[in-house]
Structure formats: structure tokens, C-alpha cells
Amino acid sequence: MSENFFLDNPDLQLRLEHLDLQEVVDLKERGYSESGIYPTAPRNYADAVDSYRIVLDVLGAVCAERVAPRAAEADEEGAHYESGSVTYAAATRDAIEALRRAELFGAMLSREYGGLNLPESIYQMMVEIVARAESGLMTVYGLQEIASSIEEHGDPETKARVLPRFSRGEVSGAMVLTEADAGSDLGAVATRATLDEATGQWHLNGVKRFITNGVADVSLVLARSEEGSTDARGLSLFVVERDDTVKIRRIENKLGIHASPTCEIQYCDTPAILLGKRRFGLMRYAMNLMNGARLAVAAQALGIAEAAYREADQYSRERVQFGKPIRALPAVGRLLLSMKVELEATRALLAEAGRWVDLWKVCETALGEGGTEADPALRARHKQAQALAETLTPMVKYAATEMGNRVCYQAMQVHGGVGYMRDFNIERLFRDVRVTNIYEGTSQLQVVAAIGKLLNRSLDPLLADWQAAACPADMATERALLCELTGLYDQAVAALKAQPERDRVDYYAVDLVEIAVWIVSGWLVLRDTNLAEHKKPVARAYVASVAPKVRAAAEVVLANNPVPLEAILILLA
Amino acid sequence: MTDSRPIDSVVLVKQVPDTHHITGDAMTRDGTMNRSALPAIFNPEDLNALEMAVQIRERHGGTVSVITMGPPKAANILRESLWRGADRVVLLTDRRFAGADTLATSVVLQKAVEKIGRYDLILAGRQAIDGDTAQVGPQTAEKLGIPQITYAESILEIAGGRITARRALDSGSEIVRCQMPCLLTVVGSANMPRPPSVRRQIAGKLAATPGEYAAIRKQWPEFETDGALEEHLTAHDLRIPVWTADDIGVTADSIGLAGSPTQVHKVNFVILESTESKTIQPTPEAIAAMVAELVHEYIVG
Numbered sequence: 001m002s003e004n005f006f007l008d009n010p011d012l013q014l015r016l017e018h019l020d021l022q023e024v025v026d027l028k029e030r031g032y033s034e035s036g037i038y039p040t041a042p043r044n045y046a047d048a049v050d051s052y053r054i055v056l057d058v059l060g061a062v063c064a065e066r067v068a069p070r071a072a073e074a075d076e077e078g079a080h081y082e083s084g085s086v087t088y089a090a091a092t093r094d095a096i097e098a099l100r101r102a103e104l105f106g107a108m109l110s111r112e113y114g115g116l117n118l119p120e121s122i123y124q125m126m127v128e129i130v131a132r133a134e135s136g137l138m139t140v141y142g143l144q145e146i147a148s149s150i151e152e153h154g155d156p157e158t159k160a161r162v163l164p165r166f167s168r169g170e171v172s173g174a175m176v177l178t179e180a181d182a183g184s185d186l187g188a189v190a191t192r193a194t195l196d197e198a199t200g201q202w203h204l205n206g207v208k209r210f211i212t213n214g215v216a217d218v219s220l221v222l223a224r225s226e227e228g229s230t231d232a233r234g235l236s237l238f239v240v241e242r243d244d245t246v247k248i249r250r251i252e253n254k255l256g257i258h259a260s261p262t263c264e265i266q267y268c269d270t271p272a273i274l275l276g277k278r279r280f281g282l283m284r285y286a287m288n289l290m291n292g293a294r295l296a297v298a299a300q301a302l303g304i305a306e307a308a309y310r311e312a313d314q315y316s317r318e319r320v321q322f323g324k325p326i327r328a329l330p331a332v333g334r335l336l337l338s339m340k341v342e343l344e345a346t347r348a349l350l351a352e353a354g355r356w357v358d359l360w361k362v363c364e365t366a367l368g369e370g371g372t373e374a375d376p377a378l379r380a381r382h383k384q385a386q387a388l389a390e391t392l393t394p395m396v397k398y399a400a401t402e403m404g405n406r407v408c409y410q411a412m413q414v415h416g417g418v419g420y421m422r423d424f425n426i427e428r429l430f431r432d433v434r435v436t437n438i439y440e441g442t443s444q445l446q447v448v449a450a451i452g453k454l455l456n457r458s459l460d461p462l463l464a465d466w467q468a469a470a471c472p473a474d475m476a477t478e479r480a481l482l483c484e485l486t487g488l489y490d491q492a493v494a495a496l497k498a499q500p501e502r503d504r505v506d507y508y509a510v511d512l513v514e515i516a517v518w519i520v521s522g523w524l525v526l527r528d529t530n531l532a533e534h535k536k537p538v539a540r541a542y543v544a545s546v547a548p549k550v551r552a553a554a555e556v557v558l559a560n561n562p563v564p565l566e567a568i569l570i571l572l573a
Numbered sequence: 574m575t576d577s578r579p580i581d582s583v584v585l586v587k588q589v590p591d592t593h594h595i596t597g598d599a600m601t602r603d604g605t606m607n608r609s610a611l612p613a614i615f616n617p618e619d620l621n622a623l624e625m626a627v628q629i630r631e632r633h634g635g636t637v638s639v640i641t642m643g644p645p646k647a648a649n650i651l652r653e654s655l656w657r658g659a660d661r662v663v664l665l666t667d668r669r670f671a672g673a674d675t676l677a678t679s680v681v682l683q684k685a686v687e688k689i690g691r692y693d694l695i696l697a698g699r700q701a702i703d704g705d706t707a708q709v710g711p712q713t714a715e716k717l718g719i720p721q722i723t724y725a726e727s728i729l730e731i732a733g734g735r736i737t738a739r740r741a742l743d744s745g746s747e748i749v750r751c752q753m754p755c756l757l758t759v760v761g762s763a764n765m766p767r768p769p770s771v772r773r774q775i776a777g778k779l780a781a782t783p784g785e786y787a788a789i790r791k792q793w794p795e796f797e798t799d800g801a802l803e804e805h806l807t808a809h810d811l812r813i814p815v816w817t818a819d820d821i822g823v824t825a826d827s828i829g830l831a832g833s834p835t836q837v838h839k840v841n842f843v844i845l846e847s848t849e850s851k852t853i854q855p856t857p858e859a860i861a862a863m864v865a866e867l868v869h870e871y872i873v874g
């Protein structure tokens with residue numbers, strides 16, 4: 001049978017089969033009212049899920065047959081730069097063409113603009129599949145949130161002009177935020193946007209740096225529209241369709257994702273279109289955009305980890321030492337088990353995060369259309385979904401990208417010396433995964449984004465539901481253990497909430513976020529044991545491995561020892 | 574200069590057992606094929622022919638029709654043809670077609686093409702991976718009384734009612750020009766067939782022959798009767814027509830087993846059993862001995 005990165009992945013298929021997205025899809029498809037208008041619109045929920053399966057099946061085949069076999073070539077050749085223009089590697093160009101022919105672009109755009117109207121949850125699975133095949137390609141294919149932002153906030157004319165081109169895969173997008181002196185601190189952006197009052201035309205001037213896929217035809221650029229302002233409230237977001245005034249000055253020579261051109265861009269009186277409202281650029285639009293992109297990067301890390309695990313799994317079957325395949329050695333088995341279990345736990349966490357993000361988005365749309373008359377139940381659901389989406393997004397970005405790095409590290413260990421050599425795929429995966437916990441907000445920034453929500457006890461309703469839910473009788477031990485660990489989490493939240501010194505909260509925030517990741521993932525893998533028998537050993541192994549880590553981290557948070565902060569003052573002065 | 578006139582193509586396709594992925598139980602002990610052990614797939618070079626037809630349509634306009642002769646489940650490759658760009662498909666199925674050799678097959682295809690009517694080009698894969706005869710395309714052209722270009726690798730021009738194509742030959746290539754309508758058999762190196770389009774596949778997932786209605790209604794109970802399903806399929810242009818011997822007007826003695834002069838004289842059944850492996854020591858002598866053995870066994874050299 002031909003290869004397929006969806007059909008060869010039972011865990012991804014399980015996630016699709018138990019999507020739990022009916023509430024989202026009913027709203028997103030407006031009661032399935034488009035089925036008479038668009039030939040691709042579903043007649044009901046089952047029909048919608050069947051269409052999602054088709055999307056993943058086709059993408060899985062394209063990625064396995066046409067993208068993955070040339071991943072090493074794409075890495076080796078990389079994107080190249082010559083006198084102001086950037087060219088993708090041949091393998092990348094062919095991959096984009098194959099995805100275009102399969103009509104896989106415009107995933108989340110509505111059908112009005114030629115899109116597939118897919119939920120974020122499905123799009124994440126697509127990104128995982130693409131990243132497993134070639135993680136650099138993900139940054140060209142996997143930035144579809146940009147088009148979604150234009151659909152959400154753009155004016156009708158801009159939408160009608162650019163969105164169908166996104167749907168046809170004729171243009172790609174870029175998020176142009178970072179500058180030399182505005183990285184994690186985007187409020188410091190200095191690129192200027194000036195409005196010609198007479199014509200109503202905006203122009204941009206300034207230099208942007210580290211722009212992933214900066215060669216994109218359509219970009220969203222963050223710029224200072226309010227003269228004299230110095231903070232985030234003076235920034236607006238602009239749509240730029242690339243022309244001669246946009247100069248690519250160089251591309252970076254990076255550790256990994258070589259197929260993805262990371263550009264330095266200069267805007268010289270570049271005509272731009274204001275997206276949405278002035279001053280909302282960073283606070284609202286770029287934040288929303290980044291939240292979507294963070295889920296995509298989590299999915300990217302998951303895809304790379306999946307590829308790494310498979311490389312290690314395969315190698316450990318073939319490599320014989322001490323008279324047997326090395327996977328028979330407990331030390332190697334331990335590495336493989338850790339990888340497999342973490343992968344499945346993270347996939348469950350990503351699915352949960354995606355579900356709440358989807359719910360938040362459809363509730364937001366429904367509220368917008370309902371005006372002030374909106375149903376109070378819908379309002380409550382919206383509020384709950386938003387709180388959970390905003391909590392789980394940074395959590396999963398943190399968890400998945402750190403997991404991805406760990407899995408690639410372990411997979412290289414399984415390979416031993418050969419894994420360090422260029423000839424083996426793990427060497428590339430190890431380099432590629434490293435950026436995932438840096439870009440779209442470092443892990444440290446994800447902790448900052450998550451901690452406030454956790455201290456507001458945003459997870460509590462979910463945790464209460466899970467503690468009350470049924471699980472198979474033979475999982476009672478894990479369930480009791482998770483209840484105990486959830487109690488520790490509760491104490492840790494209370495302790496950190498009670499800490500008056502901000503620095504001490506910030507210092508120990510990472511420990512609390514890790515506890516939250518472990519217990520949430522633990523409850524999710526336990527819940528999965530209701531779905532499939534083979535999830536039982538996954539849940540047992542996962543809960544057993546995180547329990548002592550939760551206890552240790554809880555001890556750290558509860559102690560809230562001032563010593564490290566004091567040591568920083570003395571040792572790092 | 575290219576022709577501004579649209580080009581209508583008919584593509585001949587076949588569903589075949591996946592002989593490229595033979596497993597141990599692919600053949601039964603009595604020498605017949607164990608069909609259940611081999612998945613049925615779209616004959617690979619027929620995909621190249623379909624891709625060529627779709628590219629011609631992209632360039633010149635016109636239509637792409639796909640026909641296949643086979644059992645009812647050959648509708649699978651017709652659905653796939655729709656997802657990969659075909660405008661219309663027809664299934665030629667009839668118990669009386671069974672047991673056809675290449676001649677009897679070409680009679681059926683000839684009549685079906687004639688029933689379709691207007692066409693400029695007929696495209697077929699060079700050969701099918703089950704029989705490997707490469708005869709059906711040429712025989713169909715002969716029956717239709719039109720010229721043929723076999724081993725076509727690329728189309729250089731379509732203009733003034735003529736087509737110019739490059740043929741891939743063992744010794745090199747050959748450029749030929751031919752009056753249309755004509756038939757082309759297409760080699761695997763001609764192109765990289767496009768993947769199915771997700772939008773076409775989603776829109777066309779229900780495409781079916783009447784024989785498949787029951788199975789579809791089982792999966793999609795919202796269609797309460799065959800009539801309701803048929804109405805939906807007709808409205809969305811998703812009914813796959815089925816033509817029998819009577820529909821295309823062939824006589825019983827020219828088709829199927831009765832119309833097949835080919836007689837299988839004898840089937841030799843060879844079981845390749847490799848039970849042991851050989852370890853070659855990494856010394857120059859051992860490697861030289863291995864090479865000598867491979868040459869002696871005509872495996873290399």
C-alpha cells in the first residue's frame with residue numbers, strides 16, 4: 001500500500017474519531033445551511049467529520065509520498081538569497097505545487113472566499129502531518145492564521161482581493177512583527193506608519209528582522225501609527241501586498257528549518273492597508289494571531305517529534321548489539337517508552353486546547369452576529385471557552401515544544417554515534433525542532449502568558465469535571481493518584497497566589513505551569529482509556545512517570561525558597 | 574501556435590491488483606491469483622494518461638471523460654478519476670464482459686468510445702501491471718480506425734487538428750505528428766500525476782453507480798430511499814452511469830470469454846522460497862566470490 005502519514009498514525013486517527021467537536025461544527029456550519037450553496041459544504045456533523053478525514057487522508061498521502069522523501073534535500077539546499085530575491089529550495093517549490101494541486105490551501109477560510117472552513121482542531125492535525133514530513137515547509141504552509149486574521153478583521157475590498165488567492169495557494173503569508181530591538185517586547189516596535197490625510201493612504205517605513213517566510217506575498221505588519229506614542233497602544237496592524245518598496249535585505253543562516261527563509265525586510269514608503277482599528281494592532285490582532293500561531297507551532301513540534309520517534313523506533317529494531325536488537329535493552333526501551341507516551345499525552349493536550357479555541361471562536365462569531373440580544377448561555381459559554389483557550393494555548397505551546405526537543409534528544413541517543421551524522425534523519429530533526437520553543441514566543445514567555453490564568457484558577461472547572469468523570473474500573477489506581485496530584489496543584493496555586501513578591505511568583509511560575517501540564521495531560525490520557533484499550537498502558541506509564549515530578553515541583557512551589565533570587569543578586573551581579 | 578479549439582479526451586483506465594506490492598500469500602498453491610491478498614488499485618500508467626488529459630484540458634479547454642471496463646467495484650477508480658480532475662466517467666460492466674482477453678476488451682472499449690461520440694484524443698496507460706501486454710490501447714485504436722502514438726511521453730503541440738508528441742523508446746526518443754482524432758498510450762515517465770483534490774473529493778464523495786446505493790445509504794441514513802439518494806446525486810452530477818453490453822450494442826460472441834481467441838495453454842507456477850540468508854565477510858576475497866556468484870546466476874552483469 002502507498003504511504004500515508006495520516007493512515008499510518010492510529011493515534012491521530014483516534015483523535016479524529018473522537019473529536020468531540022459537534023457543538024463547534026454545528027455553529028461553524030450555521031446549522032449546515034450552506035450545503036445547498038457550496039458543493040463542499042457538509043449536510044450534517046457526520047458528513048463534516050468525513051470531509052475532515054478526506055482532507056487528512058489526502059494531505060497524509062501528499063506528505064508521505066512527495067514531501068518527506070525530499071526533506072533532506074530541502075534542508076541541504078535550503079532557501080537561497082541573491083541580490084534582493086529569495087528562492088525556495090526546489091523540493092520546497094515542488095511540495096507547494098503538490099499541496100496546491102491537491103487544493104489543500106485555504107484550510108480555515110470560509111467558503112465564501114474559496115476556503116475549506118475547517119476548525120482549528122483539524123488544521124492543527126494538518127500542521128502536524130506537514131511538519132512530520134518537512135518542518136521547514138510548515139512555515140510556508142502552516143501560517144494560514146494570517147489569512148484568517150484578514151478574514152476576521154479586514155475590510156470587504158481587501159478580503160475579496162486577497163483571500164481567494166490564499167485559498168488557491170497562489171500566495172503565502174507572513175507575520176511581520178519582530179525588529180532588532182523589539183523581540184519578546186513587541187511594544188517597542190519602531191517601524192513607522194504614516195497616514196496621508198489627503199488620500200487616506202498609509203505608508204510604512206522601517207526594518208523588520210527574523211521574519212519567518214518574509215518573502216510572502218501578503219504580510220501583516222505591526223507598525224507605530226500613533227506619532228509620539230512609545231508603547232503597545234500606539235501600534236496598529238497593516239496588510240502589505242509585496243511590491244518593489246519591500247526590500248528583502250538578507251536571509252539568516254540558521255541551525256535548522258533551512259527550507260524556511262528567515263528574512264530581514266526594509267519597508268521604504270510601502271503602501272499599506274490598516275487592518276481593523278488603529279491602536280488595536282498588538283493588543284488585540286497580533287495577540288490573536290500569535291495565539292493561533294502558537295498552536296500551530298505546538299503542532300509543528302509534535303510532528304517533528306513523531307518523525308523522530310519513528311526514526312528511533314525503526315533504528316532500534318535494526319541495530320543489533322550484544323546479540324539482540326537494541327530495543328530489547330531496558331535502557332533503550334526506557335527512552336522509547338518515554339517518547340511514545342509523551343507524544344500521545346501531548347497530542348491529547350493539543351486536541352483539548354484546539355477544542356476550546358474552536359469553541360471560543362465560534363461563540364465569538366455567533367455573539368457578533370447576535371448583537372446585544374445574544375443568549376446569556378452563549379455569553380457564558382464564550383467566557384468559559386475564552387478563559388480555557390487562553391490558558392491551554394500557552395500551556396501546550398510550552399509543553400509540546402519542550403517535549404519535541406526532549407524526544408529528538410532521546411531519539412538521537414537511541415541512534416548513538418550515527419545519529420550525530422548528517423546521513424541520518426534524526427540529525428536534521430534535532431536541529432529543526434530547536435526553534436519551536438523559541439519562535440512565536442519562547443517557552444519562558446509562554447509561562448508568563450499562562451501563569452496569570454492559572455492563578456485565576458481558570459483550569460478549576462475542567463479539573464472538577466474530570467475528577468467527577470467515570471473511568472474504567474482497572475484504572476482506579478491512576479485516577480486516585482491524579483486526584484491526589486490535583487490536590488497538590490491546588491495547594492501550589494494557593495501558595496503562589498498568596499506570595500506578595502512579584503519576582504518570587506515569576507521565578508516559580510514555571511514549576512506551576514509544569515504541574516498544570518502534567519495533571520491536565522494525565523487526566524486527558526486517563527479519559528482516553530474510555531475510548532481504547534491500548535490507551536491503558538499509555539495512561540499508566542504517563543501517570544506513573546509524572547507523579548513524582550508533580551510532587552517534587554509542588555514541594556518547590558510550596559517552599560517558595562528565596563535563596564535562588566538572592567543568589568542571582570550575588571552571583572550574577 | 575496552439576489551437577484555440579477545445580480538446581475532448583477520453584481516457585481508458587483499468588483497476589488492477591497491486592502487483593508492485595506482492596506479499597507471500599499473493600498466489601494460491603494452484604497458481605491462480607489470490608485477489609483478496611492484493612489491494613485493487615488504479616493502474617499506475619493510466620494515472621499518467623489521466624494527468625496528461627487533465628493538463629491538455631487546462632491548456633486548451635474541452636472535457637475529460639474516463640471509462641473503464643471491469644467489475645462493479647471498478648467504480649472506485651472512476652470516483653478517483655473524478656477527484657483527480659475528470660469531468661465525467663462511465664463504468665462498463667456486465668457479466669458477459671468477464672473473461673475478456675485484449676481483443677474482446679478492445680471491442681467493448683471501441684463501442685463505448687463510439688457511444689460517447691465526439692472526441693479528439695483517446696489516452697490510455699502504456700500497459701497494465703497485471704497483464705503487461707500493452708495491447709489494449711493499440712487494438713482499440715485499430716478497431717476505431719484511428720492512428721495511434723504509443724509510448725507517448727510528452728505533448729509538444731496541439732495545433733491545426735494535429736498533435737505532436739514525443740515517444741520514449743528504449744534507444745532514445747522520437748517526435749511524431751499525427752492527425753486527430755488519435756489514440757495515445759502514455760508511459761510512466763510522462764508526468765507526476767496530481768494527487769486527488771480535497772475539494773473535488775469532498776464534493777464528489779458520494780459519486781456512485783446505482784449498484785452502490787445500498788452501501789451509501791447504510792453509511793448515510795439521511796437518504797431514506799434510493800429515490801432520495803438518486804435525486805441528490807443527479808442534482809449534484811454525481812451519478813456514475815453504467816453501460817452494459819446492450820447499451821453499447823455489442824454482440825455476445827465478440828465479448829468476454831466467447832470473444833477471446835486467446836487460450837491459456839499452461840500456467841507454470843514457480844514458488845520462490847528463500848529460507849536462508851548468507852553472511853558475507855567483509856574481506857576482498859569474500860566479496861569477489863559473491864560478485865562471481867551473482868554474475869554466474871545472472872543476477873548482475
